[in-house]
Amino acid sequence: MVYVGEAVPTGEPLNITTTALSSSEMRVTWSAPDKNKQNGLIMGYKIFYWQQTEPHYRLNSDLNGNTHKSVYYEQPREMMEIVPDTTESFILLDLIKWSNYSIQLSAFNPAGDGPRSRAIVVETKEDTPGPVGALVFDEITMSQVKVSWKPPVEPNGILLGYYVMYETLINDFSKQVKQKINDNYLVVNGLRERVMYTFKVRAETSAGVGPETIGNVTTGPQPGSPPPPTDVISTQTLTSVKLKWKNPDYRAITGYLIEANNLNIKGALEWQPVSQIKNGRQERYELSYTHLAPSSQYTF
Template sequence: MTAFQQAYWLHAPEHPQNVTALPINSTTIQINWVVPTVTNGIVRYYIVVYRIDSNTDLMELNSTNTTALVTGLTPFTFYTLHVLAVTVARGEASENVTVQTNEAAPSAPLDITAFNVSSTSINVTWQPPMIPNGIVRSYRVVYTTGSTAADVTTTNTSVVIAMLEIFTTYQVQVFATTVAEGDGSNIVMVTTDEDTPGPPGDLFVNEINSTAIVVTWEEPGITNGIITLYEILYSVGNVTTVSDNDNSVIVGITTNTSYRHVIGGLDPYTMYTVVIRTYTRIGAGDLTVF
């Protein structure tokens, strides 16, 4: 050791004693210590040195007290800290203490996707947050249509949501929760599948002449999808129903907005029963009988 080094350490204080640290919140640590046993002079201030690990830069802050708040830290992260006293020279470093900051709300879940499973259910999947800021305890999936919103909670990264409205578009967003709920994911849109439609409404049959009638109707009150076909069945006789398994005649009408069809070539002075049903891509709905 050179004469300069000997003189330096002669006036440098020993290391602070009894260093302790505890987290105040997710971004702040409080560190406390006791004055060195041997100060070798007047302690002008203390230097708190801290970092995350050996691969990160050392950071410092000064304090004239035997306590300090280290702020601006990363949530749910281990920090290693030590303290040294300064007189006319920097003293020995104390022993290291390691402490973890508290948890905080996470960032948003990633890569959310949604697709329909049936006419009343959807499947939603996502990836955990890139910055969890703690232990993700649950996810909340919010699904909205119009002014109606609902949610479901799960510990998984996927969920099937059932009992939805048929052929309805939903906005879906996912939130992760640690000790607090974080930001919402991107919003995705998903539409439940089509289903068979309800029966057409207001079916009327009127005579045009002795061999022709006109059939009119209204669109089903519940379409459950895109109407692709109206089908009229008629049969001789006053019966309670007509099906395509008996001697009925079937007339297929592609969807239109007139809701009107003329049937000709009938037998004069003959009673006919007429029914109509509606189709979507999924199939036929219930019959309406006149």
């Protein structure tokens, strides 16, 4: 009798299944290779797994100065778990949320490792998103502000929208508003003039809403804004109001925002934008009555 010794397995593990248990956990199950391909005593299994990478694009220039776009993928970092032959199930932990993973298995005996199985791709579950980017405020007037933000760096799922809440807590006036939107910006009207508002924005996935990003803004003139025009005069025609003014000593004027207060509305304290001029320095403007309510008295 001649004993040749053991050889590495020539068969891979069989009946491999993968199940996402959560946004960061995954169960892998399998069965042993065919008996006639084990080539000795199976001592255990190796589970190889790595996160699939997204394509990246870059511009390259040739010797003639022509540019073209190329695509490349970052080299994935492969991880490995070793389990004994007594188990045919294992839970992978600390995975990246809402990500695709490739998984392969191999069996090993005293002679070495057998072939890897065909890669299986499985996606971890969605989770609540990370915070949105810093809140940016612009187009600020006495009664209006535009707030915008960048989507979360870690969406952790398909974004279903954003919850925006804004409030003010001054002594004589308190107001809190909450609404859901799909865009990553919101224009808010009807604000009190020269009042500080606190905005809070949260992103949402099917798993729920994420942490809030907070920012403060005060309505009215902002630091760096030009001084107001002076000597404003209004005269009426049959179809419009003609406005005249004197510009302040400020060279960087790019336009004007015309706001009006309807004195016929009892207790009206809010200025409403009625027109915007964006073509540089001027000292007169004709405002059509179509921008105003009929039979009303206004202050501009």
